[in-house]
Amino acid sequence: MSSYARLRSTALELFASRGFQATGIRELAAASGISLATLYHYMDGKEDLLVRLMRESLGRLIDDARTVLAKVNSPVEGLAALTIMHVLAHGLRRTQTVVVDTELRSLGKENRDIIVALRDEYEELWRLQLAGGSASGTMTVPDARVTRLALLEMCTGVAYWYSDTGELGLDQVATIHADLVLAQVEARQEQGRIRLTDLDLPPITWFRELVLCEE
Amino acid sequence: MSSYARLRSTALELFASRGFQATGIRELAAASGISLATLYHYMDGKEDLLVRLMRESLGRLIDDARTVLAKVNSPVEGLAALTIMHVLAHGLRRTQTVVVDTELRSLGKENRDIIVALRDEYEELWRLQLAGGSASGTMTVPDARVTRLALLEMCTGVAYWYSDTGELGLDQVATIHADLVLAQVEARQEQGRIRLTDLDLPPITWFRELVLCEE
Amino acid sequence: MSSYARLRSTALELFASRGFQATGIRELAAASGISLATLYHYMDGKEDLLVRLMRESLGRLIDDARTVLAKVNSPVEGLAALTIMHVLAHGLRRTQTVVVDTELRSLGKENRDIIVALRDEYEELWRLQLAGGSASGTMTVPDARVTRLALLEMCTGVAYWYSDTGELGLDQVATIHADLVLAQVEARQEQGRIRLTDLDLPPITWFRELVLCEE
Amino acid sequence: MSSYARLRSTALELFASRGFQATGIRELAAASGISLATLYHYMDGKEDLLVRLMRESLGRLIDDARTVLAKVNSPVEGLAALTIMHVLAHGLRRTQTVVVDTELRSLGKENRDIIVALRDEYEELWRLQLAGGSASGTMTVPDARVTRLALLEMCTGVAYWYSDTGELGLDQVATIHADLVLAQVEARQEQGRIRLTDLDLPPITWFRELVLCEE
DNA sequence: GATGAATGAGACTTCATTCAT
DNA sequence: CATGAATGAAGTCTCATTCAT
Numbered sequence: 002m003s004s005y006a007r008l009r010s011t012a013l014e015l016f017a018s019r020g021f022q023a024t025g026i027r028e029l030a031a032a033s034g035i036s037l038a039t040l041y042h043y044m045d046g047k048e049d050l051l052v053r054l055m056r057e058s059l060g061r062l063i064d065d066a067r068t069v070l071a072k073v074n075s076p077v078e079g080l081a082a083l084t085i086m087h088v089l090a091h092g093l094r095r096t097q098t099v100v101v102d103t104e105l106r107s108l109g110k111e112n113r114d115i116i117v118a119l120r121d122e123y124e125e126l127w128r129l130q131l132a133g134g135s136a137s138g139t140m141t142v143p144d145a146r147v148t149r150l151a152l153l154e155m156c157t158g159v160a161y162w163y164s165d166t167g168e169l170g171l172d173q174v175a176t177i178h179a180d181l182v183l184a185q186v187e188a189r190q191e192q193g194r195i196r197l198t199d200l201d202l203p204p205i206t207w208f209r210e211l212v213l214c215e216e
Numbered sequence: 217m218s219s220y221a222r223l224r225s226t227a228l229e230l231f232a233s234r235g236f237q238a239t240g241i242r243e244l245a246a247a248s249g250i251s252l253a254t255l256y257h258y259m260d261g262k263e264d265l266l267v268r269l270m271r272e273s274l275g276r277l278i279d280d281a282r283t284v285l286a287k288v289n290s291p292v293e294g295l296a297a298l299t300i301m302h303v304l305a306h307g308l309r310r311t312q313t314v315v316v317d318t319e320l321r322s323l324g325k326e327n328r329d330i331i332v333a334l335r336d337e338y339e340e341l342w343r344l345q346l347a348g349g350s351a352s353g354t355m356t357v358p359d360a361r362v363t364r365l366a367l368l369e370m371c372t373g374v375a376y377w378y379s380d381t382g383e384l385g386l387d388q389v390a391t392i393h394a395d396l397v398l399a400q401v402e403a404r405q406e407q408g409r410i411r412l413t414d415l416d417l418p419p420i421t422w423f424r425e426l427v428l429c430e431e
Numbered sequence: 432m433s434s435y436a437r438l439r440s441t442a443l444e445l446f447a448s449r450g451f452q453a454t455g456i457r458e459l460a461a462a463s464g465i466s467l468a469t470l471y472h473y474m475d476g477k478e479d480l481l482v483r484l485m486r487e488s489l490g491r492l493i494d495d496a497r498t499v500l501a502k503v504n505s506p507v508e509g510l511a512a513l514t515i516m517h518v519l520a521h522g523l524r525r526t527q528t529v530v531v532d533t534e535l536r537s538l539g540k541e542n543r544d545i546i547v548a549l550r551d552e553y554e555e556l557w558r559l560q561l562a563g564g565s566a567s568g569t570m571t572v573p574d575a576r577v578t579r580l581a582l583l584e585m586c587t588g589v590a591y592w593y594s595d596t597g598e599l600g601l602d603q604v605a606t607i608h609a610d611l612v613l614a615q616v617e618a619r620q621e622q623g624r625i626r627l628t629d630l631d632l633p634p635i636t637w638f639r640e641l642v643l644c645e646e
Numbered sequence: 647m648s649s650y651a652r653l654r655s656t657a658l659e660l661f662a663s664r665g666f667q668a669t670g671i672r673e674l675a676a677a678s679g680i681s682l683a684t685l686y687h688y689m690d691g692k693e694d695l696l697v698r699l700m701r702e703s704l705g706r707l708i709d710d711a712r713t714v715l716a717k718v719n720s721p722v723e724g725l726a727a728l729t730i731m732h733v734l735a736h737g738l739r740r741t742q743t744v745v746v747d748t749e750l751r752s753l754g755k756e757n758r759d760i761i762v763a764l765r766d767e768y769e770e771l772w773r774l775q776l777a778g779g780s781a782s783g784t785m786t787v788p789d790a791r792v793t794r795l796a797l798l799e800m801c802t803g804v805a806y807w808y809s810d811t812g813e814l815g816l817d818q819v820a821t822i823h824a825d826l827v828l829a830q831v832e833a834r835q836e837q838g839r840i841r842l843t844d845l846d847l848p849p850i851t852w853f854r855e856l857v858l859c860e861e
Numbered sequence: 862g863a864t865g866a867a868t869g870a871g872a873c874t875t876c877a878t879t880c881a882t
Numbered sequence: 883c884a885t886g887a888a889t890g891a892a893g894t895c896t897c898a899t900t901c902a903t
Contacts, residue, residue, distance in 0.1 A: 004862095020321060022237035026898055038864050038900090047898065103318075106235060147384065147392050150377050151370045158369025169362065177362050184400050219887085241873060253875085253889050262873070434883095450751060452667035456877055468879090468885050477877065533748075536665060573822050577814065580807050581800045581826055588799025599792065607788045611796055615830050649866085671894060683868050683896080692894070 005043050008033040012050060013096035021051055021100070021107040051104060052112040058097035059119040062090060065211055066126045076133030077140065077188045078200050081179045083127055084156055085205065088175040089212045091160035098160050127153065131186070139195075140186040152182055172205045220258050223248040227265055228311035236266055236315070236322040266319060267327040273312035274334040277305060280426055281341045291348030292355065292403045293415050296394045298342055299371055300420065303390040304427045306375035313375050342368065346401070354410075355401040367397055387420045435473050438463040442480060443526035451481055451530070451537040481534060482542040488527035489549040492520060495641055496556045506563035507570065507618045508630050511609045513557055514586055515635065518605040519642045521590035528590050557583065561616070569625075570616040582612055602635045650688050653678040657695055658741035666696055666745070666752040696749060697757040703742035704764040707735060710856055711771045721778030722785065722833045723845050726824045728772055729801055730850065733820040734857045736805035743805050772798065776831070784840075785831040797827055817850045 011033040015024040026047055030037045044050040069082045091098045101120075105113060127149055134140030142148045156178055163174060179197045188195045226248040230239040241262055245252045259265040284297045306313045316335075320328060342364050349355030357363045371393055378389060394412045403410040441463040445454040456477055460467045474480040499512045521528045531550075535543060557579055564570030572578045586608055593604060609627045618625045656678040660669040671692055675682045689695040714727045736743045746765075750758060772794055779785030787793045801823055808819060824842045833840045 018321065020235065020237055022235055023322065025896075027896085036864055038866095039862075041899080042862065106233065107238065143392050143395055144384065144388075147389055148396065150373065151393060151396055154373025154376070155366045155370035158365065158373075161369070162365050169359065173359075174362055177358050178366060180358055181363065181366055181400050184402060185396050187399060240871075242871085251889050252873095253891090254887075256874070257887060448751065450665065450667055452665055453752065455875080457875085466885055468887095469883075471878075472883065536663065537668065573825055574814065574818075577819055577822050578826065580803065581823060584803025584806070585796045585800035588795065588803075591799070592795050599789065603789075604792055607792050608796060610788055611793065611830050614832055615826050617829060670892075672892085681868050682894095683870090684866075686895070687866060 004033070004035055004039070008035065008040070008043055009054065010096075013054060013100055016051065016054070016104060017096040017099040021047075021104045048107070048109065048112065051100070052108060052116065054097070055101050055104070055108075055116050056119065058094070058101050059116065059123060061094075062087075062098075063119065063123050063126075065090065066123060068211060069208070070126065072203055074201070075139065076130045076137065077183070077195060078202060079130040080127070080134065080140075080182060080186065080188070081197055081200055082202055082208075083130065084152075084179045084182045085175045085202075085208050086212060087153075087156045088159050088178045089171060089208055091157055092163045092171040092174065093209075093212050095160050095163075098157070102157055102160070124149065124153065134186060134188070139190065140188055142186055148186065152185065155181070172209065175205065175208070219248070219250050219254070223250065223255070223258055223265075224269065225311075228269060228315055231266065231269070231319060232311040232314040236262075236319045263322070263324065263327065266315070267323060267331065269312070270316050270319070270323075270331050271334065273309070273316050274331065274338060276309075277302075277313070278334065278338050278341075280305060281338060283426060284423070285341065287418055289416070290354065291345045291352065292398070292410060293417060294345040295342070295349065295355075295397060295401065295403075296412055296415055297417055297423075298345065299367075299394045299397045300390045300417070300423050301427060302368075302371045303374050303393045304386060304423055306372055307378045307386040307389065308424070308427050310375050310378075313372070317372055317375070339364065339368065349401060349403070354405065355403055357401055363401065367400065370396070387424065390420065390423070434463070434465055434469070438465065438470070438473055439484065440526075443484060443530055446481065446484070446534060447526040447529040451477075451534045478537070478539065478542065481530070482538060482546065484527070485531050485534070485538075485546050486549065488524070488531050489546065489553060491524075492517075492528075493549065493553050493556075495520065496553060498641060499638070500556065502633055504631070505569065506560045506567065507613070507625060508632060509560040510557070510564065510570075510612060510616065510618070511627055511630055512632055512638075513560065514582075514609045514612045515605045515632075515638050516642060517583075517586045518589050518608045519601060519638050521587055522593045522601040522604065523639075523642050525590050525593075528587070532587055532590070554579065554583065564616065564618070569620065570618055572616055578616065582615065585611070602639065605635065605638070649678070649680050649684070653680065653685070653688055653695075654699065655741075658699060658745055661696065661699070661749060662741040662744040666692075666749045693753065693757065696745070697753060697761065699742070700746050700749070700753075700761050701764065703739070703746050704761065704768060706739075707732075707743075708764065708768050708771075710735065711768060713856060714853070715771065717848055719846070720784065721775045721782065722828070722840060723847060724775040725772075725779065725785075725827060725831065725833075726842055726845055727847055727853075728775060729797070729824045729827045730820045730847070730853050731857060732798075732801045733804050733823045734816060734853055736802055737808045737816040737819065738854070738857050740805050740808075743802070747802055747805070769794065769798065779831060779833070784835065785833055787831055793831065797830065800826070817854065820850065820853070 008029070012024075012029055015029060015032060026040065027037055030040045033040070044053070065086055066083060069086045070079055073079045073082050101116070105116060108116060128145070131140065131142055131145055131149055135142045135145065159174060159178070163171060165171075176197060183195060183197060190199075223244070227239075227244055230244060230247060241255060242252060245255045248255070259268070280301055281298060284301045285294055288294045288297050316331070320331060323331060343360070346355065346357055346360055346364055350357045350360065374389060374393070378386060380386075391412060398410060398412060405414075438459070442454075442459055445459060445462060456470065457467055460470045463470070474483070495516055496513060499516045500509055503509045503512050531546070535546060538546060558575070561570065561572055561575055561579055565572045565575065589604060589608070593601060595601075606627060613625060613627060620629075653674070657669075657674055660674060660677060671685060672682060675685045678685070689698070710731055711728060714731045715724055718724045718727050746761070750761060753761060773790070776785065776787055776790055776794055780787045780790065804819060804823070808816060810816075821842060828840060828842060835844075
């Protein structure tokens with residue numbers, strides 16, 4: 002494992018647990034097993050490191066979302082698939098996603114704009130599913146924006162409370178969330194209410210591999 | 217407005233926007249209009265100030281939850297009422313609730329334990345509604361714990377994205393969330409699915425007054 | 432016990448153990464059982480308190496020295512009597528004497544001059560005995576000043592190492608020091624070397640009462 | 647002269663004159679000609695600096711005592727040699743020895759224990775001479791412990807009152823103290839009382855070189 | 862590539878003291 | 883007598899960063 006790879010994961014770990022501001026650059030160096038000055042070979046500054054990590058993480062999320070959407074045939078399927086991917090990503094790549102979610106306020110204006118743009122790009126993919134479902138009458142969405150934000154907050158929250166050591170596996174948590182989301186938008190077909198099991202999605206292991214894939 | 221009151225609201229403002237770690241005590245003093253040394257008449261230390269604010273906020277939330285629950289006649293009503301109160305509190309007392317939600321990690325073990333205990337006390341009130349609804353068959357709850365956490369994350373999220381200047385008023389946001397929650401648990405009576413308008417709850421203005429009430 | 436008396440003894444205790452600089456004015460108030468502001472009814476400032484305590488202590492030492500010298504008939508007796516009194520005072524009024532000995536450097540120039548003058552006044556009484564003994568041939572003093580300072584340092588040192596809980600009582604320590612001093616100056620009469628027991632001094636209980644006397 | 651060497655001697659100077667507590671680290675940095683932050687490259691904290699200086703000083707004293715004792719043939723010579731060395735060290739390395747003697751109380755328990763152990767190690771060397779002389783009948787020691795402490799206080803005191811600008815040179819002060827000590831223990835051989843000039847010790851210049859030697 | 866030394870700015874906190882009540 | 887509120891100055895220490903080597 003290279004110095005930079007160690008730095009990367011150490012930084013995510015520390016930023017996610019202590020917070021960006023509370024993480025000293027010396028801690029970072031020590032925990033990464035490199036010297037303080039060497040740290041500056043790998044980054045231009047503390048904020049630059051942060052923004053890089055956030056871009057990588059959000060970029061990955063967007064890529065995965067696109068991969069997932071390429072496999073579906075309807076807004077309802079798209080919404081369910083995004084939910085599963087999102088929950089798995091927030092459980093399996095917890096540190097990354099927490100940092101993105103938490104440390105926007107630690108960025109200067111310029112960097113914040115960059116990250117917000119990426120976040121918007123990601124949320125747009127969710128918006129499209131809700132809009133599509135609403136238009137085709139397969140979802141009931143009281144308010145498009147509020148619903149989208151509510152769903153996202155709910156699914157993102159997994160990163161904060163999920164623990165490997167609990168009774169429930171992450172796959173189940175993801176499945177439950179997909180069902181909650183479908184319930185929330187009252188997803189239906191001609192036959193009536195749709196549950197996750199009614200959909201023709203790739204198996205959860207496929208999602209898991211996608212999300213865990215190192216590159 | 218007393219020095220302490222000013223300090224209190226300033227601290228909440230700054231902790232919520234910049235973060236606890238990122239807020240210097242000099243800023244705090246300056247923004248409160250008191251001297252740096254005077255600050256220490258009103259607090260024993262930065263963390264003590266934080267924990268005090270968090271206790272007050274959570275204590276208030278618990279009180280309001282109890283007040284609200286005294287007005288309802290069923291788990292479904294209880295859940296809806298809690299949702300409305302929670303969303304209003306997170307929109308109207310945004311700084312408080314954000315600080316509680318965000319800065320747990322800034323506390324030392326002892327203080328963290330205190331706050332976690334309060335938070336658990338609050339969540340227990342939610343758990344009871346879900347358990348009651350599930351037992352009486354008026355709700356479908358795939359997994360009690362996951363559902364509870366998912367709902368809470370969703371409603372808490374309002375504090376992060378709601379803005380007074382948007383199209384939608386907070387009352388509407390609260391109403392929408394209540395409906396989303398009822399949809400999520402598939403709330404029903406003999407007659408079938410229940411929506412918020414089917415319930416016999418106090419008017420939203422009552423909730424608003426409760427949540428805003430200064431004492 | 433009056434507030435001031437408590438303050439006095441508390442201050443001596445703290446100044447002697449922690450040091451003047453290391454003793455906070457809040458500690459002082461708390462340990463004296465009075466409020467911070469009330470402290471300033473009893474003193475004009477921290478240094479003023481210190482200098483007052485030092486003056487009292489040195490004044491007392493000078494008085495006792497004069498009392499003692501009024502009882503003797505020769506320089507040798509005078510030296511022995513001063514030694515006994517000095518050792519008893521440094522053992523029984525330890526805090527006072529330690530503060531005087533230790534905290535000269537904490538005084539501003541003006542106050543320091545006052546205390547140094549008192550100290551000189553006290554040491555002059557010792558000098559007179561050594562000079563008298565040397566002149567009359569009852570002592571051998573290699574160098575008057577060095578001898579005086581050496582003896583004083585030796586006797587003053589008792590305040591630092593003597594403990595009530597040790598095997599030896601303070602009376603014995605004082606006696607031993609008197610003998611060491613007589614040996615050091617090779618005190619003698621026509622008959623030869625003189626030891627403490629050869630002298631016609633008041634009993635040690637008389638010294639002890641003098642030193643302990645509250646007024 | 648390296649930054650650390652300057653810091654070292656500056657710290658000794660300031661700690662000895664103002665006292666440890668009264669010496670601010672800003673003063674320390676300024677007087678050492680380095681920046682406040684650079685100070686912390688050379689020390690872990692103020693107390694750590696103090697304890698390091700004390701350890702060095704006491705270690706040196708112990709080494710010199712051992713060197714000196716290797717040159718003597720009897721307890722009486724040992725006692726005289728220790729006295730000369732001790733007085734020279736306290737006159738020539740005044741700041742070090744004063745700090746050791748004065749600032750024990752400024753140390754926390756752990757550090758204090760370390761320094762007290764070293765001090766005990768040094769005093770043990772004195773104790774051995776007195777015990778040896780007493781056993782062989784070449785000294786009269788009323789009470790072994792009291793005598794030891796009294797002698798040490800006397801000799802240590804030199805650091806407080808000796809000044810280069812006085813009439814007497816330090817060599818003479820050391821010699822006088824050795825004679826006082828011999829008088830105090832009534833050192834003798836078959837022929838009778840022994841004075842310093844009767845002993846076969848290295849010349850005082852040898853002691854002086856030993857004590858001044860930089861390494 | 863890697864590092865130890867160095868630093869200005871700022872962190873949190875306590876200091877002795879004053880003053881209106 | 884006694885006090886709570888208030889403060890400027892100073893306390894110790896850490897921050898992210900630079901640079902010569």
